[in-house]
Amino acid sequence: MILDEIHTLHSSKRGDLLALDLARLQQLAPNMRRVGLSATVDDPAVIQRWMGAGRDVDLVLGPPGAEPQVDILLSEGRVPWAGHTAQHAMAEVYEAIKRARIALVFVNTRFQAEFAFQELWRLNDDNLPIALHHGSLAAEQRRKVEAAMARGELRAVVCTSTLDLGIDWGDVDLVIQLASPKGASRMVQRIGRANHRLDEPSRALFVPANRFEMLECQAAREAIAENRLDGDPPRIGALDVLAQHVMGCACSEPFDMLELYEEVRTAGPYRDLTWEDFEQVVDFVSTGGYALKTYDRFRRIVPGEDGRWRVRNIATAQRHRLNVGAIVSPAVLSVRMAGRGGRGGRKIGEVEEGMLEMLDPGDTFVFAGQVWALEGVTNLDVLVRPANDRDPKMPSWGGSKFALSTYLAKRVRELMFNEEHWKVLPRDVCEWLGAQKDRSLIVGEDEMLLETFPRGQRHFLVCYPFDGRLAHTTLAMLLTRRLERAGVGPLGFVCNDYAMAIWSLKPMDGLDFDALFAQDMLGDDLEAWLDESFMMKRAFKGCAIIAGLIERRFPGEQQKTGRQITFSTDLIYDVLRRHEPDHLLLKCARADAATGLIDVARLSGLLERIQGRIRHAPLEHLSPFSVPILLEIGKERSPGGATEIMLAEAEEELIAEALTP
Amino acid sequence: MSPTPVNAVTPTFSYQFAASDCGGLRTRVREAEVTFRASGAMWLRAERTLVVADLHLEKGSSYAMRGQMLPPYDTRETLDRLEAEVAGTGAETVILLGDTFHDRKSEGRLASDDAARLRNLAGSRRLVWVIGNHDADGPQALPGETADELSVCGLTLRHEPQAGHQPGEVAGHLHPAARVRAPRGVVRRRCFVTDGERAILPAFGAYAGGLNVRDQAFAGLFVRPPLAGALGPARVRAIGWKQLTDD
Numbered sequence: 023m024i025l026d027e028i029h030t031l032h033s034s035k036r037g038d039l040l041a042l043d044l045a046r047l048q049q050l051a052p053n054m055r056r057v058g059l060s061a062t063v064d065d066p067a068v069i070q071r072w073m074g075a076g077r078d079v080d081l082v083l084g085p086p087g088a089e090p091q092v093d094i095l096l097s098e099g100r101v102p103w104a105g106h107t108a109q110h111a112m113a114e115v116y117e118a119i120k121r122a123r124i125a126l127v128f129v130n131t132r133f134q135a136e137f138a139f140q141e142l143w144r145l146n147d148d149n150l151p152i153a154l155h156h157g158s159l160a161a162e163q164r165r166k167v168e169a170a171m172a173r174g175e176l177r178a179v180v181c182t183s184t185l186d187l188g189i190d191w192g193d194v195d196l197v198i199q200l201a202s203p204k205g206a207s208r209m210v211q212r213i214g215r216a217n218h219r220l221d222e223p224s225r226a227l228f229v230p231a232n233r234f235e236m237l238e239c240q241a242a243r244e245a246i247a248e249n250r251l252d253g254d255p256p257r258i259g260a261l262d263v264l265a266q267h268v269m270g271c272a273c274s275e276p277f278d279m280l281e282l283y284e285e286v287r288t289a290g291p292y293r294d295l296t297w298e299d300f301e302q303v304v305d306f307v308s309t310g311g312y313a314l315k316t317y318d319r320f321r322r323i324v325p326g327e328d329g330r331w332r333v334r335n336i337a338t339a340q341r342h343r344l345n346v347g348a349i350v351s352p353a354v355l356s357v358r359m360a361g362r363g364g365r366g367g368r369k370i371g372e373v374e375e376g377m378l379e380m381l382d383p384g385d386t387f388v389f390a391g392q393v394w395a396l397e398g399v400t401n402l403d404v405l406v407r408p409a410n411d412r413d414p415k416m417p418s419w420g421g422s423k424f425a426l427s428t429y430l431a432k433r434v435r436e437l438m439f440n441e442e443h444w445k446v447l448p449r450d451v452c453e454w455l456g457a458q459k460d461r462s463l464i465v466g467e468d469e470m471l472l473e474t475f476p477r478g479q480r481h482f483l484v485c486y487p488f489d490g491r492l493a494h495t496t497l498a499m500l501l502t503r504r505l506e507r508a509g510v511g512p513l514g515f516v517c518n519d520y521a522m523a524i525w526s527l528k529p530m531d532g533l534d535f536d537a538l539f540a541q542d543m544l545g546d547d548l549e550a551w552l553d554e555s556f557m558m559k560r561a562f563k564g565c566a567i568i569a570g571l572i573e574r575r576f577p578g579e580q581q582k583t584g585r586q587i588t589f590s591t592d593l594i595y596d597v598l599r600r601h602e603p604d605h606l607l608l609k610c611a612r613a614d615a616a617t618g619l620i621d622v623a624r625l626s627g628l629l630e631r632i633q634g635r636i637r638h639a640p641l642e643h644l645s646p647f648s649v650p651i652l653l654e655i656g657k658e659r660s661p662g663g664a665t666e667i668m669l670a671e672a673e674e675e676l677i678a679e680a681l682t683p
Numbered sequence: 684m685s686p687t688p689v690n691a692v693t694p695t696f697s698y699q700f701a702a703s704d705c706g707g708l709r710t711r712v713r714e715a716e717v718t719f720r721a722s723g724a725m726w727l728r729a730e731r732t733l734v735v736a737d738l739h740l741e742k743g744s745s746y747a748m749r750g751q752m753l754p755p756y757d758t759r760e761t762l763d764r765l766e767a768e769v770a771g772t773g774a775e776t777v778i779l780l781g782d783t784f785h786d787r788k789s790e791g792r793l794a795s796d797d798a799a800r801l802r803n804l805a806g807s808r809r810l811v812w813v814i815g816n817h818d819a820d821g822p823q824a825l826p827g828e829t830a831d832e833l834s835v836c837g838l839t840l841r842h843e844p845q846a847g848h849q850p851g852e853v854a855g856h857l858h859p860a861a862r863v864r865a866p867r868g869v870v871r872r873r874c875f876v877t878d879g880e881r882a883i884l885p886a887f888g889a890y891a892g893g894l895n896v897r898d899q900a901f902a903g904l905f906v907r908p909p910l911a912g913a914l915g916p917a918r919v920r921a922i923g924w925k926q927l928t929d930d
Contacts, residue, residue: 310752316794317755320747338750398929573751590892594753597889601756 023047025073028058032072032290035348035568038263041072041289046271049285068256072290088223090213092243094236095229100450101236104650107134108200108231112141115198118227119150122196124171125178128212129200132156132182136389138200139180155181158389159371183208197226202235202519205427206245213246232650234434234520236451241433259291261303262569262610263348268307269570270346272323273339276330279304304331306569306606313602322570344575350564357389360397360405370394370406428627431488432467439467454646462645463637470632472535473648475641480513480525484648487522487632493624494522499551500543508533521651531640539636541629544622552615553599562611563591569607698879698910700921705771708875708912708919712882713851715836719875719912719919723885724768725853727836733772734840735765736780736855739817739888740797741789753890758797760889766800775808778835780855780884781815781842783822790823801825815842815856844904850880857900858886860893861911864928871895871930875912875919878905885914895930 023044031037048054058073070079095118097111108115119125119142127142129135139154146152153167153176164184170176174193179185203209213226228239264286271277283300286292302311308324308331309317322338323331333339361367371389386395386409394406437443441464444452458464465471472485487494494517501524505512511527524530552558566572572591598605616622639645644652700710707720718726725734738761743753769777784790793801802825804810810827812818821829832841837851844854861874873885873893881904886893894900896911908924 310747310754312752312755314755314794316744316792317747317752320744320750320752322750322752334750341750571752590890593890593892597756597760598754601760602754605754 023054023056025056025058027060028069028073029060029063032069033257035260035263037072037257038259038289038291039267039348041075041259041291042264042267042286045075045285045289046267048288071256071293075288075290075293090210090226090246091223092213092226092228092246094239094243095227096448099448101230101233101448103454104232104653106201106231107137107141108229109137109141111229112138113145115200115227115229116142116145118196118198119152119178120148122177122225124174124176124194125196125198126185126194126212127178127180127198127200128185129180129182130202130204132158134201135180135182142178142180150177151175152178152180155179155185157182157184160369163371195225197224198229199226199239200229201231202238203228203242204238204430204519206242206430209242210246210249233451233454234518234650236447237434237437238430240446241430241437244437245430245433257291259289259295260565260568260610260613261299261606262565264292264295264300265303265307265569265606266346266348268304269323269333269342272307272331272333273342276326276328276332278330302606310571311606341573341575342570345567345570345573348568350567355404357394357404357406360407428489428624431490434488435467438464458646461643462641462647463639465637466635468631469635469637471639471647472636473639473641473645474529474531475644475648476529477525477644477652480527481510481529482523482525482644482648482652483530484521484523484645484651485636486520486647487628488520489624489628490621491517491519492621493628494518496548496620496622496625497628498522498524500547501538503547503551504538504543505530508538516651518651521647523648523651531638535636535638536634539629539632541626541633544626544629548622552612552620558611558615559592559595561614562595562607565607565610565614566591566594569610571607696879696907698921700910702918706915706918708921710877710910710912711879712838712853712877713880715838715851717838717853717882720768720772721914721917721919722764722768723873723875723887723914724765725875725882725884726772726774727838730776730836731772731774732776732778732835733768733774734778734780734853734884735768735887736842736884737782737815737858737886737888737891738765738779739782739785739886739891741792742785742888742890744792745785745789755794757889758793759800761887762797762800764887764889765804769804769808776811776835777804777808778811778833778840779813779827780840780853781813782817782855782886783812783815784818785888786817787820789818790825798825813840813842844881844883846903848880848906849904852881853884854881855884855886857883858891858894859883859896859901859911860885861913861922862895862897862928862930863911863913863922863926870913872913872915874914874922876901876905876909877912878907878909880906897927897929 025031025040031040044056056073056079058069058079060069063069066081070081073079095111095114097114100110102110115127115138119127127138129138135154135156139152142152151170153170155164155167167176167179168185171179197212199209199212209226213224228243230236230239267286268277268282271282279301283295283297286300287295304323305311308321309315322334324334325331333342356372357370359367359370384395386393389406393409395409397405397407438455441459444455447455455464462473463471470485470487472483474481474483476482487497498515498517502512502515505524505526509528510530510533513525513527515522515524517523563572567574595611598608602608698710700708703709703718705718705720707718707726709716709718711717715727716729718728720726723735726732727734740758740761743755743757746753747755765777768774790798805826811833812821812827812829813833814821814829814831832839834840839849839852841852841854843856844852859874859876860871861876862871871893874896875885876883876896883901883904896909910924911922911927912919913922
């Protein structure tokens with residue numbers, strides 16, 4: 023069994039399911055050998071554990087290639103204060119593409135991909151064949167780009183990580199990373215895949231979009247030169263995936279509980295699975311696992327007289343088979359050209375439902391490299407027509423998906439602390455750091471800077487943990503609750519990958535910051551906030567689908583739509599939370615939300631690191647460091663809890679309308 | 684796209700509504716004064732009558748029978764809410780406006796304590812089961828009157844709204860939900876919907892979903908752009924037609 027690109031498999035629910043399937047196969051074919059392949063493994067021990075589950079796995083290392091050559095692109099020697107698009111450097115990026123044979127231009131988000139593609143074509147006087155590739159494009163469109171690339175017809179592809187796999191990179195001689203790389207391993211992988219001849223160095227060009235990113239690019243470049251990579255923590259197998267697997271086993275042949283338990287524990291992610299958890303999963307598969315035992319007569323799997331569990335009937339097995347898989351994507355809508363009579367024409371691609379909430383009919387947006395105007399939304403189609411808008415109302419499709427890796431964040435902090443080290447940075451960035459030192463503080467690598475200052479009618483608190491937008495957002499949500507209790511009247515917050523700013527009615531300089539940032543915020547405060555948050559509902563829906571509580575596809579139906587659930591999982595979540603808060607699926611959802619959606623592990627590490635090491639700078643004005651984050655205010659959408667205020671505002675409008683003579 | 688109701692009868696109509704101290708919304712349907720409560724129940728103070736629609740009791744077990752093991756707590760959750768409303772209003776009459784059960788076998792699947800709570804409800808007050816399409820047989824063993832429709836405070840209460848102009852009709856069946864667009868985003872809630880001539884109640888059941896009031900199913904029912912009473916945690920918000928959007 024050969025597992026290619028194994029580093030992309032092991033740390034997800036897909037990896038859990040694959041590991042369980044391998045354990046099953048091994049049972050049926052005891053002599054099966056497993057071979058994992060990867061061009062970049064951050065931490066081989068993690069993958070060995072995943073593959074072997076306690077048995078020895080030999081490690082074979084390939085010969086090292088030539089040192090990669092990494093440069094940082096400085097447009098006229100300057101780096102902008104803020105921004106994410108690197109628009110300022112686009113002309114130089116275009117020049118670099120012209121000089122290369124084939125260049126890949128990596129960006130972090132689909133929005134950035136669309137933006138960069140537009141900008142490059144605006145400059146493309148030579149009509150170079152430059153293509154676009156990201157996850158929202160229709161699959162056939164992506165295949166076309168990949169095929170054109172294989173035939174050597176392209177000079178550049180602007181892409182997100184969806185291009186990482188599945189293409190031959192042999193002729194690529196330049197990898198351009200627009201905006202920050204977020205992790206050294208991802209970068210090494212991309213650089214390493216380019217230019218397959220090992221005797222020649224691969225070339226990469228970093229294009230920082232703002233000053234913090236400049237620091238990050240420099241740190242990544244040094245990490246790559248030292249061949250120091252960042253890694254993932256080992257993964258614990260998800261129980262909703264296990265539930266699906268148990269049901270699948272029952273559908274293929276009757277199983278003995280103890281035998282299956284032993285088999286499951288030969289899958290790496292489930293090595294430490296307890297018997298109690300396993301029993302709970304089997305009960306869940308059978309009856310839903312509720313404390314209120316009213317579903318015993320509806321069991322999906324039943325124990326026979328031989329003690330073996332089998333599926334209730336063929337129809338149940340059939341429905342299960344239609345619903346297997348560990349990838350749950352949000353409901354997607356097809357983007358189509360508006361045709362006659364409100365019907366959809368040619369399909370252009372797919373978008374996630376949530377994106378549309380920001381657009382009204384008539385609004386223009388960039389998608390698949392063109393500007394479109396929204397005509398309307400029918401059941402499953404988004405109808406659009408081409409628009410000639412030079413200044414589209416561009417939707418932001420979420421920030422960077424990847425947080426700055428822990429390892430790279432540490433290197434950035436080291437770089438900032440060490441004044442000697444600044445010499446490698448461009449002059450304006452040095453001046454910025456110098457000004458920060460004069461007007462506020464530059465703190466030690468193991469400390470966290472926290473600034474407070476008044477501005478306008480508000481009081482600001484800004485801190486710089488460098489732990490990624492996700493962890494910062496969670497931190498800000500929890501801090502606002504605490505500040506609320508402290509009576510300072512927090513009004514709002516904004517986060518990016520490097521920093522977090524909260525503003526309030528009353529000054530915050532007098533607060534006890536060690537107490538404010540105490541680790542106990544991850545106890546009650548986190549639980550209370552999380553249970554109310556939309557993220558838990560989203561996580562719950564995913565777990566309910568994977569675990570088989572909810573079936574989306576039924577025999578005889580042609581297409582999955584994701585919308586055919588005839589009840590709302592949010593309502594089910596609310597009822598379950600009230601009546602059985604310790605139910606297996608709620609545990610699964612909490613675990614998912616804590617890892618994927620709010621990055622509790624990262625936040626926990628952050629709080630531990632800064633305990634007793636917060637350096638407070640009470641300032642009269644904003645600091646040089648705070649400018650980039652303050653510039654982001656107003657670009658954010660309000661967080662999920664504001665729906666009541668929104669309704670109240672809508673109501674006020676009606677009252678105003680009623681009172682107007 | 685669903686059509687906008689034609690503003691045919693009284694173009695300058697203005698709705699009379701006010702917040703009540705319990706978070707409800709007081710308004711008129713024809714001559715009757717009604718209160719839309721945040722729970723989704725309608726309160727007729729003059730007759731001390733509480734009206735709830737579409738409880739869909741035992742929807743969870745109805746899915747479980749077919750292999751989707753939804754949490755078996757929907758009936759008790761719905762009864763918790765109903766009992767709280769009865770206690771809060773001191774209702775002397777409770778009208779269940781149809782689809783009280785999710786299917787015709789639901790009554791037989793009730794847990795014994797849930798069945799006892801329903802019997803209790805009829806114990807010291809009038810309980811009326813209006814017949815719906817999901818529960819066309821009415822209750823078998825549980826107490827209470829059964830009716831296809833009935834008249835209270837000059838209003839006609841029935842399960843399914845009849846087509847055309849139906850002054851004074853109060854119905855359920857459609858599970859109305861409002862999707863409200865506000866400057867800061869979009870929010871979707873169950874809602875009451877009324878044009879002052881007739882009213883449709885939201886579904887009261889814990890697992891009952893919602894149908895957007897801009898759906899075709901609502902077209903032609905109202906003589907003017909109706910008002911939606913969107914349910915919040917503690918308040919009913921009056922939302923004008925223009926602020927409602929399609930899903």
